[in-house]
Amino acid sequence: MTKKLLAAFLLSTVLVSAGCGDDHPEEEGVDAEACEHLQNGPATSVFAWPGTNNPPSEIHADHRRYDITLMSGPDGNSGFVLFAASEATDYVIYTNASVPLSITTASGVAVEIEESTSRSEGCTDIKGRHVVPLSVGTHRLYFGPTSIATVGVLIEESHDHGHEH
Numbered sequence: 108m109t110k111k112l113l114a115a116f117l118l119s120t121v122l123v124s125a126g127c128g129d130d131h132p133e134e135e136g137v138d139a140e141a142c143e144h145l146q147n148g149p150a151t152s153v154f155a156w157p158g159t160n161n162p163p164s165e166i167h168a169d170h171r172r173y174d175i176t177l178m179s180g181p182d183g184n185s186g187f188v189l190f191a192a193s194e195a196t197d198y199v200i201y202t203n204a205s206v207p208l209s210i211t212t213a214s215g216v217a218v219e220i221e222e223s224t225s226r227s228e229g230c231t232d233i234k235g236r237h238v239v240p241l242s243v244g245t246h247r248l249y250f251g252p253t254s255i256a257t258v259g260v261l262i263e264e265s266h267d268h269g270h271e272h
Contacts, residue, residue, distance in 0.1 A: 141201045142230035144172050144261050152176065155186025155250055163247070165189045168198065168262040176257050177206075177250055185251025189213075190262060192241040197221070197265035202235035206253045213245040238265060 150172040153164035157178040166173040166188050177184035192198065200208065205225050210218040220239045227233035250258055 138227045138230055138233060138236070140170075141199070141236075141261050141263055142227070142232055144170055145201060145203050145230075145232045145259055148172050150174050150259070153188060154178070155188050157186050163187060163189050165191065166248075166260060166262065167191070168193075168264055170263075171261070172203075173260045174257055175250065175260055177253065177255065179256075180252065183252030183254055184256055185249070185253070187247045187249045188260075189245055190241075190248055191245045192243055194264070195240075195242045197238055197240050199263045199265055200235070200237040200239060200248070201233055201261040201263070202237075203232055203259035204253075204255045204257075205234045206250050206255055206258050208235065208237055209249045210239055210241075211247045211249070212242070213247065218246060 148171070151166075152174045153166060154176050155178060156163045157180055164175070166175070167190070173188070175186075175188055178186045202208070208220070208223075210220065212218060218239060218241065220237050222236075222238040224236045225234055227236050248260075250260075
């Protein structure tokens with residue numbers, strides 16, 4: 108009985124370790140899931156607002172692509188949507204078009220984007236991949252100015268295991 112338990116423990120340890128190996132970086136799994144949602148949805152259409160006079164649209168980290176229509180302005184298309192972070196962690200913001208992105212807290216304090224790239228290995232539909240640490244609370248995601256009228260956006264929590272590979 109003890110040998111069977113030890114064997115089961117060792118096997119489960121090997122399987123868990125294999126899942127965290129260097130062969131499949133965590134980002135690839137998150138990117139693959141994001142790619143699927145950017146390509147196939149589900150999708151919800153929302154409007155980005157150019158100012159604070161209108162009630163802004165909200166988007167969520169709910170495995171859904173948000174097709175955000177930007178508002179036309181003198182410098183190009185732009186606007187913002189709200190995102191409420193339910194936990195203090197890194198979030199990955201994916202876009203299907205290369206558009207400028209900046210983020211602030213609800214009170215207007217700029218939030219630094221830790222990592223930003225315009226592509227992802229294995230998914231040509233990802234045109235923006237931005238890793239940003241967010242605190243609990245509401246944030247404004249500003250898009251533009253750009254010539255693009257609509258941008259698909261997907262937000263995922265970063266799946267960091269909390270250990271080095």
